[in-house]
Amino acid sequence: MGTVRTLVFPVLRLLVWSVIAVALVVLAFGGSDAAGPSAGGPGAPMLDLSSPPVPVARGTVANTVTVQGTVVADSAVPVKATAAGTVRRVLVQKGATVTAGQTVVEVRFEEEQQPATGTDPEGNPTATPRPPKVRTVAVPTPSAGVVTSLDVLVDQVVSVGDTIGQVSPGTLSVSAPLTQAEQFRLLAPPTTAEVTVQGGPAPFTCTGLALGAEPVAAGPDAGMGGPMGPPAGGGTTARCAVPPGTAVFSGMAATVAVSAGTAEDVLVVPVTAVQGSVQQGNVWVVGDDGAEEQRSVALGLTDGEQVEIREGLDEGEQVLQFVPVPDDTVEDYSTGGPYG
Template sequence: MGVVRTIVFPALRLLVWALIAVALLYIAFVRGSGEDTEAAASPSAVVDPPAAAVVRGDVTNTVSLQGSIQADPATTVKATATGVVGKVRAEVGDDVEKGTPLFTVAVTTEPPPATDPLAPPAAPTTRTVTVSATVPGTLATLDVLPQQAVTVGDAVASVSPGTLTVSAPMTQAQQFRLLQPPSTARVTVPGGPGTFECTDLRTGTPATTPETPDPDAGYVDPYADPSSAMTGATVSCAVPAGVQVFAGLSATVDVTAGSATGVLLAPVTAVQGSVGTGTVWLVADDGAQVETQVSLGLTDGQNVEITQGLEEGQQILQFVPGTDTPAGQPGGGMYGMGY
């Protein structure tokens, strides 16, 4: 029994460890290298880029913008004569019309020099000039007092129109989609009176810019979609009288700039370009990808109308070559070219 315990068991233990070591070496160097050689010899899998069919359908170019309600600026009233304020005829808060008297100015005119040195000097003459409101509205400020001296061009009062405007900034892509905007838009104010139609729709650049500089104005995100950059342009429209909203409230502005039915459509991700003309990659029967020029119409942000260059049922690449595709697709990432 002592021999078995001191010689046999240790020998068996060494044999087991030796077998394990040999097995590990075989797996690491023989079998592994064979699998690597086989994998290297086999061709790598090729994933065909996804394609999409040109279909016929309807498209409505509705752009949804996030903006706010703003009070229309007051109009400044300037003094029309140089002299001394006489009678003040209005008070702040009064409703005024164009031409409503606000105050009078006593204008003194000195007489010309006498030609006869012996004649008594002529007395100066005084005439009264009335300064009136130049627009209708509510008198917001009146910065004069009786006996106060004023000069032509002095800002002496302001008249608020009492109207409101909905204003919303646009991105680069949205500005291209609203090259020919309609005259009205649909506005929704959260918690407000419900959706209403605003009129006198116009696009442009605000007359004033924020006085506080943007600390990130000089930074350009290299991964940002250029079409999502703000351009400084805005869409604005007038809030109709009788709609109960207030300055400072947020609002959603939906602008519908055209619609079409039964037209050829392609995904916007398949088109390089967005206004007038663009390029798609047509998939031929043999799988070849042919760069093809097309004419473009309306878009809803997902699909774009093809007015010329393609036929219904043709296959095109779903994504512009060289751009990322959405997550879940081969080569997934963020959207590439499009609207």
């Protein structure tokens, strides 16, 4: 029994570990050939990773961009002095409701006059100075609303363009940030958008739709992006005016749908088949013999899933469903390549 324990068992364990080691080597380096066709060897069906062709067909493309936004209060409008002089009268107080063009401040200034000319008893020409004329100029409000500030006093000296107050219009807008792809889809935006506020009134149309840069908030790190980042940018937003009387409030979330056109009965292909998304693109046409040809096409509207083809393709032609990608095969530098 001692002989079995000291000789036979160690030999058996050595044989078992040897068989396991050989099996791992075979699986790692030659398993597909050794295991036969069922394991992926010669004669086994291969997985086809090529891009399937799709036909160029006719369809309808509705370019509606839907984004999430927020109801915001319109910014106060500055009241600026229209003449250089001294304040004669302040006609309204902070918190007053004013109409567009209403006078809030009067500015007094002196206008120099040309001297009076004449002749003396001896017939010589004379010029007699005249006192300046005192004139008063009204400073109007730029818009209707509520005076939120009026930082000026009687007899205070002001210059042309000085901001002497602020008027809040009391109106609301809807502002929604846009991604780069959404901006490209709205190169020719309409002037209105459909807005839905969850739990609020029925969907309504907001007007004056405009795309522009979002203001950058001022702060101690403005323009520097903080101690560890690049300059902070504002991005691009879509903004439109809420109709007066609509029961929404600043800070509410809103869904903004912008309809930028519809193309009916046009040639379309999947967006995945086109390299590029605006105006011009490339597709890969598959011929009857299976050969692939890169072709330039003119693009129209897109709905995010399919894109209109205006020029470059005919109905019924076959194109690759996915844009080909460069071969990502890893080179074996031990047998060649740039470092072989």
